[in-house]
Amino acid sequence: MKTIVIDPGHGGYDYGAGDGVRYEKDDNLRLGLALAARLRRDGYNVVLTRSTDIFVPLIDRSVISNTNNADLFISLHRNWAASPSANGVENFVQSGSPQTNAVYAWNVLSRLAGAGVQNTRGVSYDNFSVLRNTWAPAQLLESGFVTNAVDNMLFDRNFDAYVDAIANGIAESVGPPDQGNGGADANIIRGIQRTLNNRYGASLAPDGVYGPATKRGIVRGLQTELNRLYGANLIADGVFGPATRRAVRLLRRGDRSNLVYLLQAALYGAGYYLTPDGDFGPATETAVKSFQAADGLTPDGVAGRDTFSALFGAGGGSGSGDADGGNDSGNTDGGNDSGDGNGSGDADGGSGSGDGNNNVGNADIIRGIQRTLNNRYGTALAADGIYDPATERGVVRGLQTELNRLYGANVAADGVWGPATRLAVRPLKRGNRNNLVYLLQAALYGEGYYLTPDGIFGAATEAAVKSFQAANGLTADGIAGRDTFSVVFR
Numbered sequence: 504m505k506t507i508v509i510d511p512g513h514g515g516y517d518y519g520a521g522d523g524v525r526y527e528k529d530d531n532l533r534l535g536l537a538l539a540a541r542l543r544r545d546g547y548n549v550v551l552t553r554s555t556d557i558f559v560p561l562i563d564r565s566v567i568s569n570t571n572n573a574d575l576f577i578s579l580h581r582n583w584a585a586s587p588s589a590n591g592v593e594n595f596v597q598s599g600s601p602q603t604n605a606v607y608a609w610n611v612l613s614r615l616a617g618a619g620v621q622n623t624r625g626v627s628y629d630n631f632s633v634l635r636n637t638w639a640p641a642q643l644l645e646s647g648f649v650t651n652a653v654d655n656m657l658f659d660r661n662f663d664a665y666v667d668a669i670a671n672g673i674a675e676s677v678g679p680p681d682q683g684n685g686g687a688d689a690n691i692i693r694g695i696q697r698t699l700n701n702r703y704g705a706s707l708a709p710d711g712v713y714g715p716a717t718k719r720g721i722v723r724g725l726q727t728e729l730n731r732l733y734g735a736n737l738i739a740d741g742v743f744g745p746a747t748r749r750a751v752r753l754l755r756r757g758d759r760s761n762l763v764y765l766l767q768a769a770l771y772g773a774g775y776y777l778t779p780d781g782d783f784g785p786a787t788e789t790a791v792k793s794f795q796a797a798d799g800l801t802p803d804g805v806a807g808r809d810t811f812s813a814l815f816g817a818g819g820g821s822g823s824g825d826a827d828g829g830n831d832s833g834n835t836d837g838g839n840d841s842g843d844g845n846g847s848g849d850a851d852g853g854s855g856s857g858d859g860n861n862n863v864g865n866a867d868i869i870r871g872i873q874r875t876l877n878n879r880y881g882t883a884l885a886a887d888g889i890y891d892p893a894t895e896r897g898v899v900r901g902l903q904t905e906l907n908r909l910y911g912a913n914v915a916a917d918g919v920w921g922p923a924t925r926l927a928v929r930p931l932k933r934g935n936r937n938n939l940v941y942l943l944q945a946a947l948y949g950e951g952y953y954l955t956p957d958g959i960f961g962a963a964t965e966a967a968v969k970s971f972q973a974a975n976g977l978t979a980d981g982i983a984g985r986d987t988f989s990v991v992f993r
């Protein structure tokens with residue numbers, strides 16, 4: 504049966520966008536519940552990431568979709584703009600994701616266009632956590648601006664038509680509820696699991712679900728093949744660490760080996776559609792390019808250390824586009840992490856920020872941050888309510904100033920995050936209360952994590968730090984140290 508995961512955006516203390524009276528978390532939930540009811544009536548298996556007014560971390564929303572082997576994921580939001588005249592519906596897909604995602608998004612949006620909306624803004628590409636970390640074809644629908652009176656009126660008046668339009672667009676995308684799988688095929692995953700069991704002695708349940716155990720099975724296969732082919736002398740433990748990374752050789756079009764099969768299996772599991780057959784052909788090359796683009800790597804279609812690192816969730820790619828298989832000594836992982844309370848965490852992860860830092864986040868709060876930076880640290884930021892690179896540099900400058908003041912760090916307060924600043928950072932944790940905490944909160948807020956920047960490291964800040972760490976492949980311990988700061992300011 505087809506599984507649709509519906510993700511009503513925000514919730515709980517995260518109100519999302521609002522106009523002071525009306526908040527998107529409520530509209531998102533109302534729409535999500537109605538859409539779920541409609542799709543269930545049609546025979547689909549529907550999973551909601553939340554069905555009440557609770558906060559769900561961004562990464563958990565993707566995990567819910569991934570563990571349910573969804574055929575389609577739709578995140579429901581309402582848009583925000585400083586100008587009350589901005590209006591219209593818009594659907595987002597992850598930059599660099601397969602064409603399927605944009606087609607599915609268009610199926611929904613084009614139907615919504617005929618359901619009594621004011622304006623259709625089109626399908627757009629962006630980099631949102633819920634899209635990036637979800638394996639199923641994923642879309643993030645902004646059903647009008649919560650800051651536009653006409654959009655709100657139409658949302659309420661045409662609510663049932665909106666629900667029907669979205670449901671019909673989903674049905675067109677994935678097909679009837681009980682027919683063959685439109686996305687990742689459980690039978691193909693089962694085939695991968697059986698192959699890993701047979702070839703590499705993995706003991707995976709052939710359940711058709713690509714989860715962490717299957718991923719470890721692939722890494723174990725990779726290690727075994729690297730030992731066999733190149734005498735890499737790795738421990739075949741299924742853990743992708745620095746030694747395995749170093750042992751990886753480039754795979755490219757024309758190659759044909761068990762290593763290619765393992766690469767294909769991992770790509771398939773990550774939601775890239777190809778036939779795992781051990782043959783590196785055009786479809787595999789396209790999948791590698793798509794994966795690289797979505798992960799901030801140079802999309803050259805050649806899979807090497809960075810690509811494997813990104814596939815298996817370990818660090819490596821510095822985001823600077825360094826050549827796979829080349830000299831990676833410049834990667835961001837430098838330095839002693841012992842001050843971080845996070846010995847194993849690596850300063851790398853996916854690129855990008857939390858969901859929707861363009862269209863969520865309260866501009867007044869960002870304006871407050873900009874004014875605070877100007878007052879405290881002599882930045883000359885326009886208080887325009889937009890968390891842009893200049894604002895982020897202002898936060899770094901504040902951080903450098905505070906590190907000098909508090910710890911005599913003697914770093915240049917130039918707003919540029921570099922090795923000296925990284926080295927000067929001390930861990931921040933629950934219970935701390937100072938200007939450094941404020942700066943951390945400001946940066947997290949700017950990245951789309953919802954908390955009140957008040958200089959007090961309380962439960963909400965801890966939750967935001969954990970959520971940020973999890974979304975970026977760091978140990979989610981809620982303690983912000985060098986690794987966490989490095990990813991925030993990278």
Ligand SMILES: [Zn+2]
Nearest residue numbers: 512519580863
């Ligand atoms: Zn939103």
